[in-house]
Amino acid sequence: MLKEKLQEVKDQNTNLYEHLNNVLTKILLDNPKNAFELFEDYSFQVKSNGFKFEKYNEFDNAERSKINMDQSIQQKTLKLINKINLGTDEEPQEATQTGYLPNLIEESYLYEWAGIGIDENYKIFKALTLLSVTKQASKLRFWGKIMGRQKDYYIAEGIATSQVEDGELPPEVEPRGTGINTKSYWACNDLLNDKDWIELPLITPQQINTSRLIKYMFTGNLESDVITNPYFFGKEKHLLKAQIVRITQSTVIIPKGQYILREGEPREIDPTPEYKLPGFHDLKTLNDWMHFNQNILNCGRLVHLIPSELPEGIEPEVYQKQIENADPFENRLKPISNDKNAWKIRIVGDTTDYNPLSKDTNNKVNNGVIIIKSLVWPGLVTVYSNKVLSQLYYGYGYKATNNHFYPKQPQQVQSEQPDLPEQSEPNFPAEIPQQQQD
Amino acid sequence: MEIYRIPEDLRFVNQIGQTLSAEEKIKLEIALIKLSSTQTFDQLLFWGRIEGTVANYYIAIGLNFKNNFEFPHKTFFYTANLKEFQNLPPLNPEYKEQVETFRQLFSGQPEKILINITGEDGDQPPADQPNPDEPQPVVKNDDDSDVEIKPPPKNFLEVDRLAYVVNAIEFECALLPVGAVRLTPTHELRYNDSFEGLNLQEASKIINYQHFRAPQSPNKKELIAQDDALFHYDFFDQLDDHPVGQWSLQTDSSKYQVTIRNLQWPGFLGYHRAGTRIFGYAYFGDGIKNVDLAFQL
Numbered sequence: 257m258l259k260e261k262l263q264e265v266k267d268q269n270t271n272l273y274e275h276l277n278n279v280l281t282k283i284l285l286d287n288p289k290n291a292f293e294l295f296e297d298y299s300f301q302v303k304s305n306g307f308k309f310e311k312y313n314e315f316d317n318a319e320r321s322k323i324n325m326d327q328s329i330q331q332k333t334l335k336l337i338n339k340i341n342l343g344t345d346e347e348p349q350e351a352t353q354t355g356y357l358p359n360l361i362e363e364s365y366l367y368e369w370a371g372i373g374i375d376e377n378y379k380i381f382k383a384l385t386l387l388s389v390t391k392q393a394s395k396l397r398f399w400g401k402i403m404g405r406q407k408d409y410y411i412a413e414g415i416a417t418s419q420v421e422d423g424e425l426p427p428e429v430e431p432r433g434t435g436i437n438t439k440s441y442w443a444c445n446d447l448l449n450d451k452d453w454i455e456l457p458l459i460t461p462q463q464i465n466t467s468r469l470i471k472y473m474f475t476g477n478l479e480s481d482v483i484t485n486p487y488f489f490g491k492e493k494h495l496l497k498a499q500i501v502r503i504t505q506s507t508v509i510i511p512k513g514q515y516i517l518r519e520g521e522p523r524e525i526d527p528t529p530e531y532k533l534p535g536f537h538d539l540k541t542l543n544d545w546m547h548f549n550q551n552i553l554n555c556g557r558l559v560h561l562i563p564s565e566l567p568e569g570i571e572p573e574v575y576q577k578q579i580e581n582a583d584p585f586e587n588r589l590k591p592i593s594n595d596k597n598a599w600k601i602r603i604v605g606d607t608t609d610y611n612p613l614s615k616d617t618n619n620k621v622n623n624g625v626i627i628i629k630s631l632v633w634p635g636l637v638t639v640y641s642n643k644v645l646s647q648l649y650y651g652y653g654y655k656a657t658n659n660h661f662y663p664k665q666p667q668q669v670q671s672e673q674p675d676l677p678e679q680s681e682p683n684f685p686a687e688i689p690q691q692q693q694d
Numbered sequence: 695m696e697i698y699r700i701p702e703d704l705r706f707v708n709q710i711g712q713t714l715s716a717e718e719k720i721k722l723e724i725a726l727i728k729l730s731s732t733q734t735f736d737q738l739l740f741w742g743r744i745e746g747t748v749a750n751y752y753i754a755i756g757l758n759f760k761n762n763f764e765f766p767h768k769t770f771f772y773t774a775n776l777k778e779f780q781n782l783p784p785l786n787p788e789y790k791e792q793v794e795t796f797r798q799l800f801s802g803q804p805e806k807i808l809i810n811i812t813g814e815d816g817d818q819p820p821a822d823q824p825n826p827d828e829p830q831p832v833v834k835n836d837d838d839s840d841v842e843i844k845p846p847p848k849n850f851l852e853v854d855r856l857a858y859v860v861n862a863i864e865f866e867c868a869l870l871p872v873g874a875v876r877l878t879p880t881h882e883l884r885y886n887d888s889f890e891g892l893n894l895q896e897a898s899k900i901i902n903y904q905h906f907r908a909p910q911s912p913n914k915k916e917l918i919a920q921d922d923a924l925f926h927y928d929f930f931d932q933l934d935d936h937p938v939g940q941w942s943l944q945t946d947s948s949k950y951q952v953t954i955r956n957l958q959w960p961g962f963l964g965y966h967r968a969g970t971r972i973f974g975y976a977y978f979g980d981g982i983k984n985v986d987l988a989f990q991l
Contacts, residue, residue: 293878294887296924301888326894329949371745371978373704373713376947401711405942405957408709447947471986473957600747604715631747631799634980635711650711652960657797657986 278302332448336382340389355394355414357384363646366639369604370627372650374398376447383447384412391442391453392417399441399500400635400649407476409443411500411649416440416455428561429460435558436464436501443496445476454478456497461556463490467498471654499653501552507636508548508647509592509628511539515548517589523550525588533643536609536622542593542601545628551586592628600629605641632656695740695976697726703974706965709946709953712978714743721776722752729754729771729779736760741770741864742961742977744856749774749802753782753860753977764881764918765908770860772853774802782857789850793858800981801852809850859981866934867956868906869964871897871973873927877918886927889971897952897968900943904930906975940987958987 262273270278279302283291291298360381364374374380380398388396396414415433430437442453456478470484478493488495514531518524525548538544550558560579562572570578592599607624623642630636635651695703700723704713714722722740730738735756744751756769771779792809876886896902909915911931918929933941933954942955954964961979966972 288887293884296879297876297886297888300925325948325950329947333948368713369715369717371713371715371718371743372711373708374711375705375708379947403710403942403955403960405939406944408944473987604717 275299275302278308329448333379336379336386336448340386355388355392355396357381357388357396358398358646360384360398363639363644363648366625366641366644366646367637367648369625369641370602370629370637370639372637372648374648374650379447380410383410383444383453387412387442387453388414391455393440393442398648399504400651402474402496402499402649402651402653404474404476404652407445409445409474409476409496410447412442412444412453413439413500413504414442425458426460427563428462428557429458430557430559432458436461436505436552436556439504441497441500443478443493454493456493456500459490459494459497459501463488463494463498464502464552464556465554467495467502471657474653496653503633503636503649503653505549505552505558506547507630507633507638509545509638510548510645511640512544512546512591515589523585523588535619536607536624536626539626539640540601540603542599542628543591545592546589547592548589550588553585554583595632598630598632600631602627602629695742695974697723697730697738697740699972700740703965703972703976706951706953706967707963707976707978709944709951710955710961710963710978712743712961718743718752718776725752725773725776725779726754729756733769735769736766739974740976741860742979744800744859744977744979744981746774746800746802746980751800751802751804751856751981752776754779755864759883762882764877764883766883768864770857770864772804772856772860774804782860783854785857785861786850786854789854790858792850793855794983796855797982800856804851804853804856806852807849808852808855856981859983862983863959863962863977865907867959867962867964867977868975869903869933869954870906870930870975871966872902872904874971874973876927877923877929879924881918881923891970891972892966892968894949894968897966898943898945898949900933900941900954903954903964903966904928904932905934906930958984960984 259273262276263271265272267275279295279299282302283295283298288294360374360377364377367374384396384398387393393412393414393416396412399411399413402409402411425431432440437458441456443456444452444454446452466484466486466488469486470482470488472482472484472488472495474492474496478491478496480492482488482490482492482495511534514528514533515525516528518526534544552558553560555561560576560583562576562579603624603626605623605625607622609620609622612619612621621642625639625641628638628640632655633649633651634656636647636649638645638647640646700714700719707713726738726740733756736759737757739755739757741753741755744753752773754771756771758767758769770782772782773779789809796808871889871892873889873892874886875883878884891897892902907930909918909929909931914929914931917923917926923929940956940958942957943952944955945952950968952966952968954966956962959977959979962975962977964973964975
């Protein structure tokens, strides 16, 4: 009689008796430890899933996460990981040669000691190899990752050897291959899409100077407008290149003594002849490292622009000296210990000295890792271990600031001058053109 | 971040370029096991790492679900040398505004003095403040039963700033996928055993994630107090949008592993692997809030 009573309590598809049956069967099947707490949950789940106790054989408890990957993503991932094929599937064409590309996988291991994790490092490495082949880029390396609001950028640095015509450039822009436009940079949002590597354009000194005044978080879309005050003339790709160049010019460091100033031209540097990389113990302080690149001048270039038309009465050399004194060069190869509060150096890893395999016991092997992080551009990391020196940037692309950032107010828009009161033109009768007289 | 899953979950943290080195992982695991043996929690999570100039802070959080109405009790622990976790000191609301103006990096020395109250090296403390060396005046009540002693003013140490920052990040950022937790009939919070993970489409929508804190907005407070809150999963606050665009939801190239990053606290990320029960959050950064965000967007 209880059964009929329960069967009377009905809903659209089922009645209370059946529902209780279903719930209890599911609980017996699952056998959870805290069935009492989960009882309401089971009831809710059974109602939403429509579990029926007669069909209990068809349900299984094995916790299987359904792994579905989009077909196109699967194909693209495999294409990236497999051997590079420049042709089609029917006629495979191997890549002939690639330029220099440091082994990102080995370097990832060093970066792990620094607390920097490179996600998907093998995919990045293969994507860079592909870039090197397709764009004929030499001296390629993974520069880093700049995080953005909607998407991130993976950045590669290198020298593009394919000839690109830039057309007429305004005089203050340093042409490709010189000054701030020496190296080329490629940005990519999606590693799986090999067409996605886009070379960042040449930038003007004006863009560098504007980028020094604004603080912007990238969106992830190279073509988006940058709305700031002072107004940045250019799209996000210009600002991205400007920030990358600023970071590189001020933070690349090398062990002291690896380069020397050229005689007679103190702004140029040459590799030191017969230089041997110092051992681990000689690189442990900030004093042992120096800047490699030249600082960007206040005018936004690396070399002053001497205008072709000189003012009268001044000789060219004197004029050049005047310009240089107004915007002086900084000394090259300065030790980084001079930069106040700008660097943080740590030693991690196993720092015991091991004897090498050869009999030369003077050169001990030390697997310690020296990490130098920049405090001015947070996210810039240099690692050194066992004669491997590498550098990476993983950040948002702006400087660390101590003060709050207040953008400059736009200039006040002046109100229009009130119109002068209008007066009708004086038309003297004598000036009225004479009517044609018959 | 679940303790036994730290190496695997670091994969998500790699998306913002952070990780724990081999040495850190080993020492952290030992310190966490030591902590969980001395104190009993329902769950112990690794919260994250704050980088300092000399050393780093590693933070753990202990959660107690049972016997806590509506929201678990959170206890924070920190360590700078990865040897032993210590309790984070309680918040002192007096210094709140001052702490928010600190923009320099943490140093990694917990005992470093940031705001000096008592004066050092023989400086005389101001006359109106009680001298900390002398015995404090004891105020007796009339019935002589309660004795009130005024505590000596303490310096504001770096570890106090750490407590502020950790609590602020936890309050503003900690998040969960909707459906991951549920209420029992006695209104205690538990993890939802039948949570199968958000599917691929749901996982990339930020509306399917909610804060992991006691609800603050009035409609959520009402929702959680109702009796049928058991059957709803979205009883926590939605992720705020002030300033607009402070959350950035991104996936890796497989589109499967979702990270939700906060741009006001760069270094914070919540993560979820679509279709599985893997979710969590962590902070790997320098502990400085990005207050200029409103100007950067």
